[in-house]
Amino acid sequence: MKILVADDDPIIRKLLFEVLTSDDHQVTVTENGFEALKAAQKQSFELIFLDVHMPMMNGLETLINIRNLYPGMAVAMMDSYPDQLVNQAHKEGALTCIHKPFDLKEIREIIKRVGNLILKDSS
Amino acid sequence: MSIRFPKFNLALKSKFVLTISFLILVTSAILSGFLTERQSLLIERELEKRGELMARNLAYNSEYGVLVENKLLLFNLMKGLYQEEEVVYIIIQDREGNILADWDRTEESHLRRARKLSVAQQVFKEDKIFERHFTVEGEEFENFSCPIKTTRVERSKEEVGLILEDEKELLTREEKIGVAHIGMSLQHMRKEIADMKRIVVLLTLLVVVGGVLLTIFLVNIFIRPVKRLVHATERVASGDLSHTVEVTTKDEIGKLASSFNRMTTSLKQSREKIEEYSRTLENKVKERTAELENALKSLKETQAQLIQVEKMAAVGQLAAGVAHELNNPLGGILGYSQFALEKIDQKPIRQFDEEDTESFLQYLRDIEQQTKKCRAIIKSLLKFSRTSRKKEFESTDINTVLKETLVFVKHQVEKNKVELQEQLAESLPPIDGQPSQLQQVFTNLILNAVQAMPEGGTLTINSKTSEDLKAVKISFTDTGVGIPEENLDKIFEPFFTSKEVGEGTGLGLSVSYGLIKNHGGEIKVKSKKDQGTTFTVILPVSGEKVTSESKDEREMAISR
Numbered sequence: 245m246k247i248l249v250a251d252d253d254p255i256i257r258k259l260l261f262e263v264l265t266s267d268d269h270q271v272t273v274t275e276n277g278f279e280a281l282k283a284a285q286k287q288s289f290e291l292i293f294l295d296v297h298m299p300m301m302n303g304l305e306t307l308i309n310i311r312n313l314y315p316g317m318a319v320a321m322m323d324s325y326p327d328q329l330v331n332q333a334h335k336e337g338a339l340t341c342i343h344k345p346f347d348l349k350e351i352r353e354i355i356k357r358v359g360n361l362i363l364k365d366s367s
Numbered sequence: 368m369s370i371r372f373p374k375f376n377l378a379l380k381s382k383f384v385l386t387i388s389f390l391i392l393v394t395s396a397i398l399s400g401f402l403t404e405r406q407s408l409l410i411e412r413e414l415e416k417r418g419e420l421m422a423r424n425l426a427y428n429s430e431y432g433v434l435v436e437n438k439l440l441l442f443n444l445m446k447g448l449y450q451e452e453e454v455v456y457i458i459i460q461d462r463e464g465n466i467l468a469d470w471d472r473t474e475e476s477h478l479r480r481a482r483k484l485s486v487a488q489q490v491f492k493e494d495k496i497f498e499r500h501f502t503v504e505g506e507e508f509e510n511f512s513c514p515i516k517t518t519r520v521e522r523s524k525e526e527v528g529l530i531l532e533d534e535k536e537l538l539t540r541e542e543k544i545g546v547a548h549i550g551m552s553l554q555h556m557r558k559e560i561a562d563m564k565r566i567v568v569l570l571t572l573l574v575v576v577g578g579v580l581l582t583i584f585l586v587n588i589f590i591r592p593v594k595r596l597v598h599a600t601e602r603v604a605s606g607d608l609s610h611t612v613e614v615t616t617k618d619e620i621g622k623l624a625s626s627f628n629r630m631t632t633s634l635k636q637s638r639e640k641i642e643e644y645s646r647t648l649e650n651k652v653k654e655r656t657a658e659l660e661n662a663l664k665s666l667k668e669t670q671a672q673l674i675q676v677e678k679m680a681a682v683g684q685l686a687a688g689v690a691h692e693l694n695n696p697l698g699g700i701l702g703y704s705q706f707a708l709e710k711i712d713q714k715p716i717r718q719f720d721e722e723d724t725e726s727f728l729q730y731l732r733d734i735e736q737q738t739k740k741c742r743a744i745i746k747s748l749l750k751f752s753r754t755s756r757k758k759e760f761e762s763t764d765i766n767t768v769l770k771e772t773l774v775f776v777k778h779q780v781e782k783n784k785v786e787l788q789e790q791l792a793e794s795l796p797p798i799d800g801q802p803s804q805l806q807q808v809f810t811n812l813i814l815n816a817v818q819a820m821p822e823g824g825t826l827t828i829n830s831k832t833s834e835d836l837k838a839v840k841i842s843f844t845d846t847g848v849g850i851p852e853e854n855l856d857k858i859f860e861p862f863f864t865s866k867e868v869g870e871g872t873g874l875g876l877s878v879s880y881g882l883i884k885n886h887g888g889e890i891k892v893k894s895k896k897d898q899g900t901t902f903t904v905i906l907p908v909s910g911e912k913v914t915s916e917s918k919d920e921r922e923m924a925i926s927r
Contacts, residue, residue, distance in 0.1 A: 252781075255698070256702075258699075259702040259703060263702065297781070299780075299787075300781070302784070324691040324694035324698075325687055344695060345698040
């Protein structure tokens with residue numbers, strides 16, 4: 245699967261890149277919302293792990309843009325504390341939200357879900 | 368055009384004396400004038416009467432003499448009149464105007480002639496006594512002319528010779544047979560009048576002088592109690608409150624004197640009371656001062672508490688930031704721990720090749736690094752939230768404090784879409800201070816700036832050394848809503864806030880202000896509505912004192 249990661253913390257980017265790549269996915273990591281949208285323009289991704297709390301364009305705004313531009317992309321939000329932005333994200337069509345620090349298990353579950361959805365769509 | 372009268376400063380006495388004297392003078396003058404006029408008239412009238420009387424008598428007595436043309440008889444008659452001093456001449460004329468007899472007091476013949484001419488020139492036509500005023504050679508005369516008459520009995524020719532029984536049947540007829548003139552000199556009269564006037568004037572003067580003297584004497588008596596009162600008021604005014612006035616009369620002055628005495632007494636009492644009060648006041652002041660000192664002490668304690676409260680409030684606001692800061696490294700720690708465990712699950716360590724080992728080691732290193740990061744963050748937080756009872760300052764680098772502050776605040780800043788611009792000087796001279804307090808101030812200013820930009824904006828943090836190298840200046844500039852001019856000097860007041868109820872305590876700036884003041888520094892603010900605000904913190908370099916720089920344009924220095 246082609247997965248896009250957007251998070252402002254380098255360690256999260258590094259972790260997700262290594263873990264997802266070792267799971268045989270194509271991973272692109274970006275620092276913020278702008279970069280994520282630019283990357284999505286160049287390639288089509290099936291899933292994006294999107295941090296809620298990012299400078300300039302936060303996760304919610306990025307989400308709205310993605311839902312408009314790339315409705316086929318699944319969006320998984322990540323947050324570091326409970327925030328009402330997350331509730332709004334759900335309304336705007338985010339698939340789910342995971343809380344940092346997360347277990348690798350949670351990551352894999354999301355990927356599985358998205359995989360099933362894609363299969364469902366194509367059938 | 369207005370006429371200005373010069374002011375006369377006259378004493379009361381003089382006023383009275385002058386007024387009354389003036390009245391006496393005027394009244395006397397009027398009366399004496401009136402009197403002299405009346406007297407003059409009377410004297411004149413008297414002369415006239417005498418003249419008339421003499422003339423009539425002479426005319427009556429001259430009848431026989433004129434009839435028989437006996438000049439000697441007439442001369443004898445005139446003699447009786449010589450004694451009258453005023454009589455200057457006497458002339459008796461007959462019917463035709465011939466002078467039968469005449470006498471003149473003067474010896475000078477030309478005068479005699481002149482007079483005679485004036486009087487007897489013309490035939491006297493009048494039927495009764497006639498008076499005339501004339502002047503001859505400078506002398507004034509009053510001339511009395513009286514016709515000399517005789518009674519003729521009318522007898523008819525037939526009656527001549529008969530004895531008459533009834534006199535009533537006689538017809539009588541008056542006939543003018545001559546004129547008697549008496550001339551009176553007015554000189555005498557004039558002299559009399561002059562004498563009279565002189566006497567009157569003298570008397571008047573006497574009256575006036577006497578009256579004035581009497582007035583002075585009486586006024587003095589009346590004024591005396593007033594003078595006493597004046598003297599008493601002067602004495603009291605100069606401080607002698609035990610002086611009283613003798614009340615001698617029952618009139619208004621007396622009442623004034625009594626009132627004055629009462630006033631003085633009550634003044635004296637008041638003064639004594641005041642002296643007493645001021646004595647007790649001193650004591651009260653001492654008491655109050657002690658009370659105030661206690662109050663000040665507890666106030667200072669409260670202030671320390673408030674600083675703490677504000678700090679905690681800031682910490683609360685920063686909780687999200689703290690969570691963010693910690694949860695990211697923790698994510699790394701958890702993730703890599705799990706990843707490493709999975710790796711071992713897939714391939715036992717025994718079977719690791721070089722690549723596997725290197726990857727594994729890297730995971731552990733990452734874990735270590737992120738754990739250290741967490742440690743540093745928690746250490747920072749503790750350092751910030753600790754109650755700083757220490758009064759000692761330590762040598763501090765401002766840039767370090769700023770960077771530590773930003774660690775916490777960055778999240779809040781970015782969350783609100785505020786772009787952070789750091790313009791920190793490469794190196795700053797150290798200042799004496801408490802880093803945690805400074806961090807509190809910087810946090811407060813940064814959070815305020817973020818709140819001023821609800822739609823996002825730019826926050827510029829600038830640190831530099833002042834031009835005279837004696838201070839470090841840190842400025843926080845936002846592109847927010849700005850502060851209205853009328854609030855600019857209130858923002859450092861405790862509890863002043865433009866936020867809604869429950870949103871902010873309003874303590875932040877006042878506490879920050881106090882903390883900076885404690886460091887020997889200042890906070891300045893510059894703001895324009897809707898354009899943005901800049902807060903500048905000025906702190907003295909180690910060993911220097913901060914003074915207001917005069918070069919700062921249009922900044923409001925709030926130095927209390």
